[in-house]
Amino acid sequence: MSFLKFILKNPFRRRTSAILAIVGIAIGIVVIVALGGITDGLVNTFEDTIHAGGADFSISGKETGDSAYGTNTIDANWTEKIANVSGVEEAYPIYVVLTSVGDDYMNTLIGIDPEGANLADISMKEGRLFKDNESEAILGEIYVDDNDYKVGDTIKIDGEEFEIVGIYETGDQNMAGGVFTSISKVGELMDDEDSISNIYVKVKKGEDPQAVADRIDEKYGDDIATITSVMEMQQMGDMLNMLQASTWAISLLAIVVGGLGIINTMLMSVFERTREIGVLKAVGWSDRKILTMIVGESLVITIVSAIIGSVIGFLACTLLGPQMGISPLFTPKIFIQAFGIAIIVGIIGGLYPAIKAVKLPPTEALRYE
Structure with missing residues (x-):
């Protein structure tokens, strides 16, 4: 089996852990995508309102x-x-x-x-x-x-x-x-x-x-x-600026919530495999190869989570938004942001515990329970 196939398949050997990790990360992605779509929709609706009928x-x-x-x-x-x-x-x-x-x-x-x-x-x-x-x-x-x-x-x-x-x-x-x-x-x-x-x-x-x-x-x-x-343009402009500032605040909150969930999930996943890492080091795997494996597996989980979270966030807003009087607006920027956050925070979440693990002597890692 090639190293790449090993990285792609290894995260799913422990199905329960993989599912829990994906769920935890996907929740953060759902928050980012859903709030992004809702807030962009609110901004778009507001702009439609202030630009509807009459000259500016x-x-x-x-x-x-x-x-x-x-x-x-x-x-x-x-x-x-x-x-x-x-x-x-x-x-x-x-x-x-x-x-x-x-x-x-x-x-x-x-x-x-x-x-x-x-x-x-x-x-x-x-x-x-x-x-x-x-x-x-x-x-x-x-x-x-x-x-x-x-x-x-x-x-x-x-x-x-x-x-x-x-x-x-x-x-x-x-x-x-x-x-x-x-x-x-x-x-x-x-x-x-x-x-x-x-x-x-x-x-x-x-x-x-x-x-x-x-x-x-x-x-x-x-x-x-x-x-x-x-038009009372200054007043309208101030209101639009306030709404856009709220959009940034909501997006930041979504990033923090999703980011913490991803880091926490990845830390737990990697620490559970400390003994396995010790075995790999004992049979001759280099620290660099172990780091690549762990980060690669983290990326596999975060990318799968980003796909699932994006789909759920999109469908939830599209189906439920109109019933609540909200018209969400999804732009490529929202999904790029969601995937970017998932990948970057996923790498950090996998890299930090992986560095600590590879620094352990093989004998200590093998004794880790």
Whole structure:
């Protein structure tokens, strides 16, 4: 039998001891994988929540002007520039004007690309969203209540007939009484298709909105300004940092618990074989060969334990998590961490008692009970 086959088979000669060792180590791996999946899932859910609906911040003109927001309009080509900044997921322009709407001499008309309407933090209460470059509009629920409109009616905007295709609701009181249509139609009505009022910006998941806003300021701050009041970004960022810090704390706890279990199990396993080591030394085995054998056997046990623990941790979270309202997220990093910890701590757990054992004279080792 080759030395390698001997190492692979030897740990399972004592099935009870091997099973107990595997169970002890696997429990630690289950903790690491399960908590890793749960905490990563919590972070992912939190990020989905803070990035769901509405822009993270907006871009406006640098100087005061005659736009509806009190700033000067900016050129439409700024949208592409902002979209290309590192960390930006989406960037959509809006054009906000004050014009005649229905019976109102002056009301807020907001133009936006239909694909970017979700960044305006509006949701459809009735009907559907307007189509691009069509004479269609959606009205805020407050405007509808005040003026008795319904889906299917028509409304005059700056002298042109628009079909009301939907009614929206929003938490932004400034928009609840306004009217939305496509930005191309607003540009056409205003005879100014190259100007926009603002740019709604949504950052990529995992990015800090404030950091992205600062990046834009650093690059283009002389020409445009970032407005972060769309979201209380600092507060949200602090909450996310707290959750991520909790993730590290839970992972560290899992590492300590799993590591102690592995070391304890391996110490017991190796010390039980002190007499066997004495016999091997007596028949001529070198200290180096004995060390290699013990550490190799430790690796076999820890790798098997890591596989079993990872599978159990994954299945337990996948099956039980949804029932507890938790959506675990498993990434390669979790399993690499679990296997890395199992192997490193397993080697240490086998190496330390093995060094003590090989230092014993063969006669003393043979007398060990």
